[in-house]
Structures are given as structure tokens and as C-alpha cells.
Amino acid sequence: MRRSRVLMAGAATAALLFTAACSTDVPDAPAGGGETAAEAGEEASESGANSEWFVQADYDRQLAQRTAVPEGPAEQPWLQAIDPEYVDTAQYAKEGGKKLCFSNASVSNPWRVTGFITMQQQVEVLKTSGEISEFRVSDAADDDNKQISDIQAFVEAGDCDAIIISPSTTATLTPAVEAACESGKPVIVFDRGVNSDCMVTYIHPIGGYAYGADGAEFLVENLEPGSKVLALRILPGVDVLENRWAAADKIFSESDIEVVGQEFTGGDGAKIKDIVTQYLQRGDVDGIWMDAGDGAVAAVEAFEDAGKPYPVFMGEDELSFMRKWQETDMTALGAVYSNFQWRTPILAAQKIWNGEQVPAEWVLPQSPITGEDLDAYLEANKDMPSLHYAKFGGEDLPGYPEAWTNR
Amino acid sequence: MSTAVSTASPRAGSVTSGPRRRRLGSTGIVYLALVGILAVSAGLVAAQGGSFFSQGNLFYLLSQTSLLGFVAIGQTFVILCKSLDLSVGYVVAWSSLVAATTMAGDPSRIWLGVVAALAVAAGVGLVNGLVISKLRVNSFIATLGVGLIIKGYLDTQYKGPSGEIPKAFQGFGYTRIGPVPVSVIVLAVVMVLGVVLLTRTRPGYHMFAVGGNIDVARLSGIRTDRSIILAHVLCSLCAGVAGLLIAARFGTGNALVYTYGYDLNSIAAVVLGGTLLMGGRGSILGTIAGVLILASLDTVFNVLDVSPFFKDVLRGAIIIAAVAMYARRQIDPASSRARFRALGRSVGPGSGPDGGGPGSASPTSTTGKEATR
Amino acid sequence: MSASTPATSPSGTQAPTRGGFSRWVQRVTSGSTWTVYALLIVVFVAILVMNPSFGEPMSIMAFLKKAAPLIVLAIGQYFVIVSGEFDLSVGSLVGAQVVIAAKLIDGEESMTWPVIGLMVLFGLGVGLVNGLIVTLLKVPSFITTLGMMLVLYGAIRLWTGGAPTGSLTEGFRQWGRGGLPDTPGQFQVPYAVLITVVLGVVAVVVMRRPFGRTLVATGDNDVAAAFSGTAVWWVRTRAFLFSGFMATVAGILIGGYAGVTAQVGEGLEFMAITAVVLGGVVLGGGRGSVVAAMAGALTLDALFTLFNQLSLPSTIRPAVQGVIIIAAVAYAAMPRRSRTAPPGAPSSPTTPAGVPEPTVPKEPQPAAP
DSSP: OHHHHHHHHHHHHHHHHHHHHHTOOOTTSOOOOHHHHHHHHHHHHHOGGGSTTOOHHHHHHHHHHTTSOOBSOTTOGGGOBBSOOEEOOGGGOOOSOEEEEEEESOOOSHHHHHHHHHHHHHHHHHHHTTSEEEEEEEEOTTOHHHHHHHHHHHHHHOOOSEEEEEOSSHHHHHHHHHHHHHTTSOEEEESSOOSOOOSSEEEEESOHHHHHHHHHHHHHHHSOTTOEEEEEESOTTOHHHHHHHHHHHHHHHTSSOEEEEEEEOTTOHHHHHHHHHHHHHHSOOOEEEESSOTTHHHHHHHHHHTTOOOOEEEEESBHHHHHHHHHHTOSEEEEOOOGGGGTHHHHHHHHHHTTOOEESEEEEOOOOBOHHHHHHHHHHTTTSOTTOBTTOOOTTSTTTTHHHHTO | OHHHHHTOOOOTTTTOOOOHHHHHHHHHHHHHHHHHHHHHHHHHHHHTTOOTTSHHHHHHHHHHHHHHHHHHHHHHHHHHTTOOOSOHHHHHHHHHHHHHHHHTTOGGGHHHHHHHHHHHHHHHHHHHHHHHHTSOOOHHHHHHHHHHHHHHHHHHHOSSOBOOOOHHHHHHHHOEETTEEHHHHHHHHHHHHHHHHHHHSHHHHHHHHHHHOHHHHHHTTOOHHHHHHHHHHHHHHHHHHHHHHHHHHHTSBOGGGGGGOHHHHHHHHHHHTTOOTTSSOOOHHHHHHHHHHHHHHHHHHHHTTOOHHHHHHHHHHHHHHHHHHHHHHHSOTTOSSGGGHHHHTTOOTTOOGGGOOTTOOOTTOOOGGGGOO | OOTTGGGGGGGOOSOTTSSOHHHHHHHHHHSHHHHHHHHHHHHHHHHHHHOGGGGSHHHHHHHHHHHHHHHHHHHHHHHHHHTTOOOTTHHHHHHHHHHHHHHHHTTOGGGHHHHHHHHHHHHHHHHHHHHHHHHTSOOOHHHHHHHHHHHHHHHHHHHHTTSOOSOOOHHHHHHHHOEESOOTTSOOEEHHHHHHHHHHHHHHHHHHSHHHHHHHHHHHOHHHHHHTTOOHHHHHHHHHHHHHHHHHHHHHHHHHHHOOOTTTTTTHHHHHHHHHHHTTOOTTSSOOOHHHHHHHHHHHHHHHHHHHHTTOOGGGHHHHHHHHHHHHHHHHHHHHHHHHSOTTOSSOOOOTTOOSSOOOOOOOOOOOO
16 A cells, blocks of 8 residues: 555656656756756856847947936936937827826835835826826736737727837737727827837837846956855846846856856845855855845844855845945945836827927946945935835825825 | 526435525525625626626626636636645646647647646646656645755746747637627537536536545545546646637746636636535536626726735635635535535434544544544 | 533643643644754754854843744744634834824824734734634634735725824834843843743743633634533634734734834734744644744744845745745654554554645735835
């Protein structure tokens, strides 16, 4: 009886692994079962620069864009654009109060929450001026399928004067965005993109490669050769995050820095602290690279609790981290994925309705917060809650600061 | 409403008893709840000057229905057998990837992709069924574990969306006839097949019997293991169809589909539809009503522009309230818990909990649960 | 209330400290409970082989401090599961409690204790609502606590506008972060470990009291328990109250350990249930010991540590975890059955698929911008 049960256990596991192995018809993917899949994982993790997420041309362009001088008013970075190619929008010109529709991927993290508040405040301005009569929002809660339905519903209703889309996943939303373009309404895509150029304008900061490279270069510059860096990541398979890591991995692999591990944390502080603590038990960690700053403070505290010196740290422009950074005076960088980009789509819609030209690809500036800017940014945001983003770009909106402090 | 009658489960011989009338009532109440929610939704939307039953809203409702519908139909088979499947989300994700990578944008490989995706799904169902019936691992842990195994595989193997679905097959996700998406027609076919299986065939009867009381079912000569394995294979196959639909809508496969909560939502839909989590009672038409209730909520929240956080609050409260409406009714007055129905009669006042299940003659009180962990 | 208790003892589910040592050994090695201790030892030995420095007192304490919240949650979940129910709302409740603490305390040291008091009341309130809906409205606990999970998740974000606000005080955080003596960076016994030990002892004592036996009896067969005079609804409601309280304590510990993040608490309900089942507690109620449930939580955390020590690629870990959980539970099911099946009994008393109220893992939502 026992023996047959054990055999069954083996058979069942084998069957599962077998099905796993059978199903991989991916041309470039090695067949994976239990062990082979593990090997594949290691291969993939070692070859960031060769991974499917790494496109050399995009990488080069983004790194170059970091030093480019953007066109537009310097005090309004959300209206600046890097190397714009303008398209004509006269066909969309419209008078009177317009209905603006927004399909949002989600508000499931503080970065998106902050940005969405900024967007709503910008909408209030245009409502006051009578340019927007109605602002409709569909939130897909990170479900691509629901977002496809949301976009279809906007198209179906037919009364949107412009459709703004913040896609949840690049590849999967492409058909739905193309369908929206075909409806003849102006479509504005921002944040993550889609594999199409049918929209009037695609708004985004420089991008994930630049973000990852900013942090990686900072670590390489500030660490001795041979230092050990731990990479903390949110979750696998999300393009913007994978690009960040691909760039960092390339830079690390070309330097004398050793990456001791890359871990997926889900942005959960408890998990981050646990993982960092474990790495510290195994040996020293000299630097931390993060693909998004959620939970950065927990990582810093892990060093404090273990009685280790502070690492060279790459966080984000999130205030809880920046306050910790100021308090501890460690060597750090606050990478920025420009949160003010949430304002731009509304202003782009305004321009399009006015028949003004807009950039076909509207690349917003994106520059990290360094030790020199730190105090200024903290002073400017001193009343903001801890999970707020320093470069949110809403200081001149009428709702400031209550809309963000009392959200 | 009369269609609900036809799904009244076969009472599966000796296993479950109870007046037929109450079952009709149970499915009936589910549809009443659905009508109520639709009426309230229509009223609220009308108050804002809109029409809930506009073509766009109906289309939204139906396309939200079809995807969860496939998964929930599959989940119904499993829950009827007093099991459950937490791996469905991972199966949906995996089959979408298998379909997309197999088709690789080539229209001539559509059927190959469909067969490959369904084969993978069926394979997972077989493993689930074997682990649960042969290894006697509790279905919760078994399917959770299998789900984790698939998650590990998907995360390692596919970094993000992969593969390409040919335009011809994307029609499965986008084509519609009037306001009715093709996927809903396919859902209706699957639903009819499921209803026929459960109400007109021997394997269907056996599922009710196994869910009602597995020991009695076994004593009656039913090969209970087969029923459980069959239910799990069917469940995973339905999830596989959902994966095909996802792939058709996305134009590619995506591993992160497993974060969409189909496991949780499908179980909620099945229970909303009046199927007992303790097994042995329920119907596919009820499940469809449960799915429609959830999809109606999604639609009305969307039309009314409800804040995403408030949506969760309302959804949670409505699910509890809806189930509370008919939860009492579903339960035999003779017993406060349905799983003791067969037992209740043999246990008189005064006898301890050691009364044991049927078939447990041993004084060591190894009632059914002993080996189910 | 206690009338039926003698009848429950044959199930061997009481706290293992009862009776003589030999009985304890016999009970521990006789069934699934043994599996979890064996697994725990194997995992610990494996970690030590991989990294001998893990055996240092500081490392052990850091590990225990991290594991404490899950152990506390496992205690609460044990009460609910052994009574035949499920509590899926604990993950959301932990998250809610941390956010409540941060928002209400908002850095004011003087607010620490009043807010902790309020949190305890809130946790008990959630437990009470869960319990009453399950027992009086007869909504399956799976659906009740799933609904509660959604309600808490949404309500707390509605209240804070989507992401946590405010901040915690040192006085609040020390319970999850600090220890005795107060020397950060050196050896100390974390408060979290002390709290966990106290709660564990309380749980063992409670399970030995008439209430504990009635709880197990109710989980084993609530009809029989009702016939023998148990107020089933009140017994189960109290189990949910325990669970709500334990989730509150876990929230205090996690908030103290790692501070406030938007994702705090996500997926913990599933971890807690897995831990309890790993400890040999039977879903569906009536079987299992609370100490083994705590060992299950410890094992789960040790497993994650082992994966880290082995430098397993992050993505493959869930797969290995899945295999180990299934294997452990299957193995635990094995010897027990051959031992207790009546010889020649035509029907083995098993319900392979039996689970009254199942749960669902809540995957973390993509948290990327």
C-alpha cells in the first residue's frame, strides 16, 4: 500500500514534469522540467544583456536621451519633450465641453495612486475652464482582459471625445488599442506602451533602460571593484520592470561589481527585510539595486538591525525612502520614473482638441534625485505623506497641497 | 426560470435525499437574485440618465461573463465532487501561452495550438485528480501545490507575454453576432454539454454521488477515484478553453493571467450559483447565474464610475449578502451541516462526536477526515 | 459546554504537552504531526549545512523574529480550522491593521497605546462579524471570509485614498523590531519571539481547557457536539474572535518589523493556512495540534530561508515549494491511514477530496508602476 502510494507520488510528479516538458514549443526556449527549468532560469538571469527584454537600439537611445535637452518650458517638465516629431491634429479640433475617457490599468500601488491624483487635479482645471464636461474612468485592477473590455466599452459608447489609455501590459493590449484607434477618436497612450503607433501620441518618460542604468551606474561609480550588489525586484514578466533590470544587468556585467542575487519581493516590506537580512547573514552586501522603490526603507533597516554599515543604495523618489536617506546620510540615489507624466495626457488632449500639434512620441524628461537635490526636494514636499513621490509635478495645481496630503 | 428546473440534479440514488421542490427553489432564488441585481442596476443607471441595457453595456456584461463562465463551469464539476481547484488561474495562463507559442502567428497551426493547449490543461487536471484521489492529499493543498509548481515553471520559462495568435483565431475573442460575442455562444455550447453530462449520463450521476457521500458512493459500487479524476480533468479542460479565449483576446499568451484571481472568483461564482461547497448539490445553470451576477456588478460599477476601492467593498458585501439569502434554505433542517446529512440520522442525542461516519466501525474514530490532509 | 469533552480525546488532537512524555513521543511519531517536526529538522539541518553561520544566535534570532508573525497567524488560523472553518480574511486584516496604525498614530508617540487598543477592538470586531455571519446566517466561512477580505482590502484603501498614509512610532515598532536587551545590531531576544512564545503557551492552555476540547469536538462533528449540549455557534464565533485577535498581533509585529508598505499582508492568509495544514491539522476540523501548526509555520519560513541559502533562482522557488508541500501532506496521509484502517474493512473511511471550505491564494497584484 505504502509502496504503491509512493509510486503514485512519483508518477504524478513525473506526469506533471512531463507535460511541462512537452508544452514548450517556444522556438528559443530550452525544454524545461524541474531541473532543466532551474538551469534555464539561471541562464536567463545571467544573461540580462542577451535576454529577450534587451534591445540594444532602445538601450542606446534611452541612455543618450538622458543628456538631451528637452524642448519646452523648463519649469513645466510635464510639457517638455525630447526630440519630438510633431503630428498634425487639426482633424480632432473640437469646441465646447468635451467628454474625456480614461482606461486605467490600476491604482494598485502608491506610484499610480499619486499620479492619478495629479491627473484628477489637472482635469479639475480643465473642467473649471469648461473644456472638459465629463471625465470617465474605468479601472481594470491590473486585469488585461477587463481593460480590453473597458476600452471596447468606450469605443462602443461612441461619445468619448478622446480616449486616454494607460495599458496594463504592452503586448496584450495592442489589439484593443488598435481597435480604439480605428474608431476615429483621438487615442492617447501613456506610461507603458503598445506594439503599435496608431495612437495620436504616446507619452512616457525616457524609459526603463534609463531608470535601471541610472541606478547601476551610480552603484558602479560609488563602489569599490569587487563589491557585492543585491538586486531587489518586484515581479517577473512586466516589461517596464524587465527593461530596468536588463539595463542594470548589462552595466553590472561589464563592471567589476558582483551581483550576489536577484530576488522578487512583490514590493512587500516584510519580505524585503527578510531577504536582505538573509543575504547579510551569508556575507556582506555593499550595494542595493531596486527596480522600484517600494519597501526600500525596510531594506535599509535590515542593515541597521544586523549591525552592518549602510550600503550604497538605489531607491526611488518615494518620500519614505528619501526621508530615511536624509536621516542616515547614506550614499544613495533616488531614481525617478517621472510621476508627473500623469498630467501630460490631459494636457495633450487639450492640445489635440485645440488642433495644436503634439509629438507623436512624447518623451518626457526623467532624471534621478541625487544627494545634492535631496534636501530641496524634501523641503518642497515636507507636508506630503510618506508614500508620495517627490517628482509628482502638481505644485501649481489649484488643489495643491490638500488633494495629495488628504487623499 | 423554467430552465432551472431541468438542471435539478439527479438525486443520485441513495446518497443525498431531500425534497425535489427545495432544489428548484434554490436555483430559482439564484436567478431571482440575478434579476434583482439587474433591476437595481438598471434603476441606478437610469437615475443617472443612462441605459443599463444598452448594446455596449450588454456586450461588456457578456464578454466579462464568458471568460469566468468557462472557469466556473469547470469549477462546478469539481465542487460537486466535494473537491475544489485552486490551480485554474495557472492553467488558464499556461494554456494561453501554449496556444500562442504553438500557433506562432501561423493560421495553419490553429488547430495544433488548440489541441496542444487543451492537452496541457487536461494533463494538469489528471495530475490534480491523481494527487487528490490516489495520494489522498486534500484538494486545497493538492491544487494549491500544483498551481505553485505551474507558477514556478511559467515564471522561469516565459518572461512576460509570448507567442502570437493568428488574426483568424483572434476572432474567437472579438467577433460577435449582434451584441452576442462568439465566445458566449461557445460558452453556451459548453454549458449545454455540461448540463447533459451531469443530468443525463452515468459519470454525471456518479459525481453527485461522490460529492454527497463518498463512502456510500463507494459502497454502492462507484469508482469514486475515477469520478474525481474526471471532474478535475473536465475542470482543467474548461480552464484551458478560457486560456484559449484569453489568448484570442490578447493576441498572445501571458503568464501574469494567474494574478487575475480566476480561482477565487470562480469558486465565488459557483457558490453564488447555489452549489454547495460541501459537494453533492448544485447545477451548472446556477453557476452561470452566479457568473452573471458577478459580471453584472462589474458592469454596473463600471457604468456608474464607482471608485475601484469601493468596488471591492461592495463586491465583498454583496457576495456575502447574496449567499446569506439562500444559505439557510440550502441546508437540510435535519442537520446544520450538509456533510452530516447521511450521518445525522444515525447519531442520536447523547452520542459523542465519536459516532463516526458511515463505514467507520473502528472505535478509534478515524472518520473521513483522517486521511484528507 | 464541556459535557462532550471526554469523547474527543481519542482523536489525539490535544496539545502534545498533555500526559507523560512517552505518550507525547508516541503521539508525535504516530502520524502527520511527526512529519512536520521531521521536515523542520531536515530543513534546519540543510540550512546549517549550506551556511553554518545560520546557527549563530543572532542569525537564529533574526530568523525567529521574521517568522513570528506567521506563527502567530497560524495559531489563530488553527483555532478556526480545527473548528471546521476557514479564515481567508487574515491577510487583509493584517494589512488593514498596519495601515490603521500608521494613519491614526501618525508619528505621535502618545497615541501608540490607545491605537493599539483600538486595533485589538477592530480585530475582535472583524472576528465577531465573521463568526456571526458564518454561524447565524449560515454563510460558508469560505465565502464569508472571502467577502470580508474584499471589504477590508477596499475599505482600507478607500479610507487612505489608495495608499497608506501617516507613520508609525518607535514605541509601536519596537514590538516587531526591537528586543531585549535594547542593543540593535547585537544579540538580543526579540520581543516578537517573547510575544509568540506567550501566545503559544496561552493557545496550548486554551486547547487543554474545556473550550479547546469543545472546539475540536465541534470541528469533528458539529451535529454530535450540538446534541451533547454545545452552543456550536458560540464556540465557532470564539474561534473567529481568536483569529481576529491573532491577526491583530501579527499586524503589530509585521508593522513593527518592516514598517508600512502598500503591499503589507498580501497572501498571508494562504501562507497561514498552508502552515497549519503542513502541521498536520486537517482542513475540515477536528484533528491536529496547535503546537504542530506553529511548527508548520516555522517550517514554511525555514523553507524560504533554505531556498535563499541554496541560491535557487527566484522564479523556480514556488515550484519547489509546491512539490514539497504536496509531498509532505501526501506523506503525512500515508502512515496514518495504514495504521488506523480497520483490517479488512471494505471501505476505508476516507474522503479524498473532502474539504468543506477551501481557500484561495491571493497572488500579489503586479505592483509595478
